[in-house]
Amino acid sequence: MKRTEPRETIAAALRRERERLGVSLAELARRAGVAKSTLSQLEAATGNPSIETLWALAVALDVPFSRLVDPPAEPVQVIRAGEAPVVHSEHAAYSGALLSSCPPGARRDLHVITAEPGAVREAHAHIRGTTEHLVVLAGRWRVGPIGVEVELDPGDYVRFAGDQPHHYAALAAGSSAVLVMEYQ
Secondary structure (H helix, E strand, C coil): CCCCCHHHHHHHHHHHHHHHHCCCHHHHHHHHCCCHHHHHHHHCCCCCCCHHHHHHHHHHHCCCCHHHHCCCCCCCCCCCCCCCCEEECCCCCEEEEEEECCCCCCCEEEEEEEECCCCCEEECCCCCCCEEEEEEEECCEEEEECCCCEEECCCCEEEEECCCCEEEEECCCCEEEEEEEECC
8 A cells, every 4th residue: 555645645635624614825824823835835745844833724724633644544554663654843852643533423533642851842722622632652741731731651541621722741762652632
């Protein structure tokens, strides 16, 4: 199975979702708080988006993040370790790889995330009704809504509202976790 390049997938998804809403490139850029030139490059598959930019666009389009980064489904999909399309943060040593998105009618996405100690990944509020579930695989994490973050060790689980600003911070090198985004 040939995997689509992440930039091509993102470009097609942005065009599709923008056209679905019936908004111009300039209007979507304004709503998301990104430069029109950045959005133009992303739709042309020449830009290199950060997680922050993609989340801002997903919120402005009122769609789950996965709708922008997940390629069309194959009958059987295997993603080997290290082969999932990875999107990096602009402000922290943090990256996410989407493993599975919601099929029509379902409202959840599955990610593997990694981070290194240093800058905190500041996540803006996602679409209304979002709940995040996190299971720590390795390292240590401090995560949760601003002001009520919790520290987690391998095997620990946390659930919190993702429709409010929240943080992800690695407290140990090589931190990784499974993140399930649940949408209502």
